[in-house]
Amino acid sequence: MSPRPRLVPPTLLVSTIVISLALSGPAFSKTPVATGTGGAAATISEQATQSAITILNKGGNAVDAAVAAAATLGVTDPFSCGIGGGGFMVIYLAKDKRVITIDHRETAPAGFSPTVFTENGKEMDFEKVVASGMSVGVPGTVRGWHEALDRYGSMNFKQVLAPAIKVASDGFRINANFSHLIDVNAGKFQLFPATAALYMKDGKALPAGTLLRNPDMAKAYREIASGGVKVFYEGKIARAIVDAVNKPQTAGGAQARAGNMSMADLANYEARLRQPLKSTYRGYEIYGMPLPSSGGVAVAEALNILEGYDLKSMPREKAEHLYIEASRLAFADRNAYLADPEFVEAPVAGLMSKEYAARRRELIDPNRAGAAHAAAGDPYPFQKDMSYPLRPATAKLLAEGAHTTHLTVSDKEGNVVSYTFTIESWGGSGITVPGYGFILNNEMTDFDFSGPHPNVPEAGKRPRSSMSPTIAFKNGKPAFTIGSPGGSTIITTVLQTIVNYVDLGMRMDQAVDAPRISERNGAATDVEPGFAGSGQGGTLERMGHRWGEQQEIGAANALVFNPDGTVTAVSEGKRHGIGSAMVQKSAH
Template sequence: MTIVLRSSPFRSVLFSSIILTLALPATAKTPVATGSGGAVATISEPASQAAITILNQGGNAIDAAIAAAATLGVTDPFSCGIGGGGLMVIYLARDQRVITLDHRETAPASFTPSVFQKDGKELDFDTVVASGRSVGVPGTVRGWHEALDRYGSMSFKQVLAPAIGVATQGFKINDNFSHLVRENEGKFAQFPATAALYLKHGKAIAAGVTLRNPDLAKAYRELGAGGVKAFYSGKMARALVDETNKHGGNMTLADLANYEARLRQPVRSTYRGYELYGMPLPSSGGVAVAEALNILEGYDLKSMPRAKAEHLYLEASRLAFADRNAYLADPEFVEAPVAGLLSKDYAARRRELINPEQASVHAAAGDPYPFQNDQSVPLRPNANKLIAEGAHTTHLTVSDKDGNIVSYTYTIESWGGSGIVVPGYGFLLNNEMTDFDFSGPAPNVPEAGKRPRSSMSPTIVFKDGKPAFTIGSPGGATIITTVLQTIFNHVDLGMSMPDALNAPRLSERNGMTTDVEPGFTGSAQALALEKTGQHWSKTPEEIGAANALVFNPDGTVTAVSEGQRHGVGSALVQKRGH
């Protein structure tokens, strides 16, 4: 049996509010669907089906989001899983309240600012990735527990059941999955448990093969029976620590037992009549997106030619990244000037630096301190280089019939994380510690118990007090630009959400060139922007794999996933009667 469950009919529309009930064939997969019940958008059909199953069983959006996330840990294990961490934004409709749940990985107690140095020199980045030294204390399971315990309506056992089914019975891997294994053959071959699961005779398993992961099913069953303690103490914890340390790490059982998730106040900002709620620090996403939008708000973008508006989008992103790199880090270790960075007056000052006709080469960090009521003596930053950051994460979004919403990004960092599978439990461990700066002085240097700065940007947007849309994406630091550009496309350029999400992505992160996707260079859009002096990366790569929900004026909801990227996403809504 191949677990790609696609037999249930669901509603789809052609970007309108007219609901059509379609009895789709078993092989159908759609990146856009509209209906009047709960909805989900993920990059994986089995994961979206898992969410719908839980919603149909009476679960709420929180229950369904965790079911989808657990299933993604099976079908997209190189992006996410219980060996990593994540950031979740939740809207509780009855309370009209937005909560953010930070379950980002933390540095083991053994960490110091020089952990990634030898004789005063930075260690090789790729060597650190494929080692236990890169593994942070995972936060995913603790985050799921907190979400379920506080806001869910189901047990671990119930929400993990769909993922256990997929892991046990298997699923057919596609070309994208096989390609990702091929890209990581060298890394995976270093670790016997990983090679046994994903390689055959040292080579990537081929597309079309049915992959089963009974060890991961076992791990999920233990979580279902023993709850959060089954992960952070006992046999699973011992196996995790032993394997990490076997490959150069220095983690203890106490590190796992001491891990805590954090409930934090969301980053709230406004843009052209919308109200945005994003992730606070240690995510830099909420602050950076808000600052860039504040800068853009001073322009009448709708009246401009597209090329001029997109030039301004790129320059606003460049300025926001200059500040992001200089100031933002774990708020429990660094007093970042968030209020100043979010100030509309500060944005106006930054806007003055933009030449509407000419691209900048490199932007310096600004001084946000005068724009907040800060009575302390603030530290002024040094210019910081743009550190390497894994681009391989996943984002999902779910709503339920009662109006609850989850926007959730979670990750193990690089494709395949550290490459280390925990023997007997079938999940990959993260390499999240490489999100720290390897040397300082910088706000984001490694320290014991610290959470590395993240770019994950799960976002929920409101209009007139009611949910308007959600947006989020994987992609390392390009997450911020994908979320920012999708909002810009949708709000300022007037694109429908499917068009906004599928448009060519341009990621300007204050570098010498802007990252673009294959096929963009040489296009009319590219040539128009080049007249302002914009420059493109020489090695185009696919950017992000976003998912969104749109809450339509007629009360329906449209789920939107990728139409082309990452093998096409999966958008589903509940059938009538649920």
């Protein structure tokens, strides 16, 4: 398989929310950490936070609040998320004491085949595929929201979409980051007049401070509010999506490859309720997302490897060296074996077994960095079913969009939601659905462009993802949630934050703010600016580690359920201009 370009944008701006159920709306203040006994909220979008509070004030539960906040982020953060994409939701139901997941990842249209992204025996140009109808998967977000509300919410679409409709209609002032994201996507956005008309003026990005209204998105939300999920998948919106994919409206003289999506592809789309992946780590029960997310498996395998070490007793750099090496081995396996479980029999039980982790642990030199591009292990002897014949070679790490939204929610009844959703790259495919104001995803570029490989494109298949919404329990009760955007760095951000919090004894805000180190079995380990020249980085360099630089890695957020009954909401303390967290005190 030929190398693929890595997409590392100059700025990584991602929406991050932490919401807890509240009975009355708090005043907003810009602080990334807050602790109290009532509801909590932490988000980069004041409008999304307010939407959640509005729904909570009307008696909605955590699921209702999560959908309301997510819908508003589709307006205020349209380049990272929206109804043109898909996602994964992990839900803890306090009354039933069980965890379920809703997989509403995008699927490949029925016209897809394993060779869809090859031409004359070669892989197509990655960037040209992104900005085209070919890259668009069948959107799953609206179906996922419907399943969540219908099964576990207390409100309907009309109620939870009302705040987002108001924001889209009234407008909001865009900030410098929003304007910057238009600017870095200018080439892609200029291809599509509906996108350029919304976000550009005279060929340039709208400047910070512009009041941006999106009446077309308000119209889309109103139609969903009145007609329900069928409007999106079988009605006028579905027809508009199909037309936008198959006949992209481009600027004069420009060309974009057409997709091959049908009305039947949308009508037949189904969300999947899947059993979560459960692993243990030092007395915690860790619940993560199953395939087609690779995050739950990879985080569990790396934690199992690390569990064999007494990290608490080690100097920080020694523990971080072991974290890097465990991540390297977990990614070698993740890249080789994992894909949509409806198409591939991945050896998940073997990869997550403690015995297999012990075997992988033997490969780690406690004092020296391992070779780049570690080989995949053989988890099949650790499967209960010994019939699997597959022994794939190590695969290269694919380019994967780092532009996603994560939110985590708890309510007064003890229910918890950890939710990550996306349209893939910044600005997705760049195609705004004419008349409806939302951008379509480019999720199909998460497939391997050529094979043989478990993650090649196939009709109806969901591309492998790294999204890792996580809920941790202790003694049967929620202990903390963690999640992040960031493409394949999601896995390492979640893993490193858990290690910082559980093993290195950091408070959750310290665990989130600590310098990020992301080893994904590549030639170099990605770090943020300034790390390579630091004392911490220098010590690891002397152990053989080599660095590659990313502007920022991830945008983690967390809720911590403290033993005294309080909750601590944590957002980024430095990334993305500092997040905003608040916990509302209970009324007495």
